[in-house]
Each structure stands twice: as C-alpha cells, then as structure tokens.
Amino acid sequence: MKIKKDDFALNYRNSHGGELTPEDIKLARRLARKKHRKMGPDGWLFVICNTIFLVLFALITLYHVINTCAYAFNKGTDALMGGIYLWPRKFSLESFKTVLGIYGFVTGAKITVLRTLIGTFTSLIANALLAFIISRKRFFFRSSLSLFWIITMYVNGGLIPTVVLYKYLGLSGTFLVYVVPGLVSAFNVMVLRTYMEDLPDELEESAQLDGAGYVTIFVKIISPLCKPVYATIALFVAVWQWNSWFDAMLYNRLKPELTTLQYELMKLMSSVSHQTGNAGSHATQAAETSSITSISVRSAASVVTMVPIICVYPFLQRYFVTGLTIGGVKG
Numbered sequence: 001m002k003i004k005k006d007d008f009a010l011n012y013r014n015s016h017g018g019e020l021t022p023e024d025i026k027l028a029r030r031l032a033r034k035k036h037r038k039m040g041p042d043g044w045l046f047v048i049c050n051t052i053f054l055v056l057f058a059l060i061t062l063y064h065v066i067n068t069c070a071y072a073f074n075k076g077t078d079a080l081m082g083g084i085y086l087w088p089r090k091f092s093l094e095s096f097k098t099v100l101g102i103y104g105f106v107t108g109a110k111i112t113v114l115r116t117l118i119g120t121f122t123s124l125i126a127n128a129l130l131a132f133i134i135s136r137k138r139f140f141f142r143s144s145l146s147l148f149w150i151i152t153m154y155v156n157g158g159l160i161p162t163v164v165l166y167k168y169l170g171l172s173g174t175f176l177v178y179v180v181p182g183l184v185s186a187f188n189v190m191v192l193r194t195y196m197e198d199l200p201d202e203l204e205e206s207a208q209l210d211g212a213g214y215v216t217i218f219v220k221i222i223s224p225l226c227k228p229v230y231a232t233i234a235l236f237v238a239v240w241q242w243n244s245w246f247d248a249m250l251y252n253r254l255k256p257e258l259t260t261l262q263y264e265l266m267k268l269m270s271s272v273s274h275q276t277g278n279a280g281s282h283a284t285q286a287a288e289t290s291s292i293t294s295i296s297v298r299s300a301a302s303v304v305t306m307v308p309i310i311c312v313y314p315f316l317q318r319y320f321v322t323g324l325t326i327g328g329v330k331g
Helices: 002-015 022-037 041-072 094-100 105-135 142-152 159-168 186-197 201-209 214-225 227-243 246-251 261-289 294-317 324-330
Strands: none
Touching: 041 294, 094 261, 094 294, 105 142, 105 186, 105 214, 105 227, 105 261, 142 186, 159 246, 186 227, 201 214, 214 227, 227 294, 246 261, 261 294
16 A cells, blocks of 8 residues: 555656655655566566567577587588587687688788778768758759669669779779779668658758858758768678678789788688589598588688678667657757
8 A cells, every 4th residue: 555655646746847856766666666576477478478589589590690600610520520500519710720821811801991991981971962962952953863863773784884984994903993883872872861851951940040051061960960870871881891792803803912801702612612522532531631621611701701790780789779850859
C-alpha cells in the first residue's frame, strides 16, 4: 500500500510541474525495481524467448566470420581434414606470414589506405556540395540534374569506352584513377539530397535573415545536421575504396608502385588456387611438405582485409542517430 501511495505522489508532483528532488529520483528507481521484480510469467517468457532469439541470431550472423578466423589461425595441413568450426585445432601463424610476406603487400597496403582516406574525404565533399545545390528549391535546374544523375545509375558507356576515356584523360597509370572516377556517385547524391530536403526550411530562412550566404548556411547550418547521413555515405565510400581491386588491374597493372592491397590478395589467391589445381595426383605430397593450403591462405587474406573496416565502423556508428533535426528547430 505504501508503494502505491508513493507512486501516486510522485506522478502527481511530476504532472503538476513540481521539481523532482534527489529523494524523488531514488524513489522512482526503487519503484522501477519493484515493478521489474513483479513481472508476471508472460513478461519473463517474453524476455527469455527474446534473449534466446537474439543470441541465436548473433551466432548465425557471426559464425562465418568466426569460422574464417579459426581457419586462418589453424595450421595449413591440419585444415585439409576439415572439422574446424569456432576455434583453431592447431594454432599457427604460417598463413599470415605468407600473406604479409608477398611481394608488394606493404606498398599495396599504403596505397589502399591512402586511396581510402583521400577518396572518402573528396567524395563526401563533392557529393555533399552537389546534393546541397539540387536540394535548394530556388535552383532552376534541380529537377533536370536529378533526372540526369538517375539515368547514369542504370546506363553507362561500357568497359572499353571507359578504359579509352581514362587513357585520353591521362588517368591511366596514375594515382588519380583511384580517386577521380569515384568522386561523384548518383546514389550518394540522391541520398544526401533527400536528407537535406527533409530539413526544416526555417533554418535556412532564419540564417538568411541574419545575413548568411549559401556557403555559411551549408557549412554552419546544414552540415552539422547531416552528420548521420555523412557518416553513412563515408562508410559506403570507404568500404568501396578499400575493397576495390579491378581498377588497379585495369589501369595500373604495370605500375607496381601503385598496386593495391586487394589486387595483391587477389593475385595471391589466384596463384594458390592455380597451384592447388595443378597438384593433381601430388596432392598428398603437397599436404605433407607444405603447411599452407588454399583455404588457410584465403581465410588469412579475408581476415587481413576485413579487420580495418571492422575497426573503423564503431567510430562511425555513433553518428547513426536521429533527432538532430528536432534539436536544430528547438534551438
């Protein structure tokens, strides 16, 4: 009975504008714990089933990653027998030594990191500026440009004309071929434009009344409110830049100093597969004389490839939030 009276008094004080004292906060926490302890069988059943479902879902999602890591850290010859699931049976770093010791790996890693940083930064700026321009309702050509970019999402010139164009533009054999072609993405521009159009017009109008120009509005008003979508686009571009290898093979294959990490890993996996295919009847002898197998090398290469993205993602995840627009209007 006392709990009910305290609950009624606390709700009455809060609803009538009374200030909550530290004692009131302690009382509210005590009431919450009391209600949690009194949760009925249906509530406990839901919590148990929900927990079991989430744990199973997480295991199903992470199993492939964990299994790949187990194969990567397992001894190569032992991996031939299979039966490795969540942890390595015979721990070994031979596969990582092979991956890290390939020719051009260090150079490829530097170029990949450099193209990811520069490509993501420049692409984000270019896409954001274009999205801001076509999101302004006073811009006369906003509909025409939007339609033009949407068409490019479904129609392109083809591979051979693209290679010839890059050659005549002087991009082939240079680092710029990694940055310039991906500077603008129609999909990213449309995503940014849609987000900017949902921002209240009152923000821009109030800034213009204070004498702010479009550059000031974009830098100090729009961009701070677009941090979530900026983080999303930056993550998309960074993953694409990090995983890209086809452009290195097409345009910089004869430039070892401009090789990329993914291209080197692709060549490594291709050579391992080729050697495995040529082994034929000597498969048993190869298993006895070599501690590296195709599956262990592929797993190690996959681990090396995915670790940087996994490390970067938590820093961008904090910006995946909502409510910034509401906070801007209230301010």
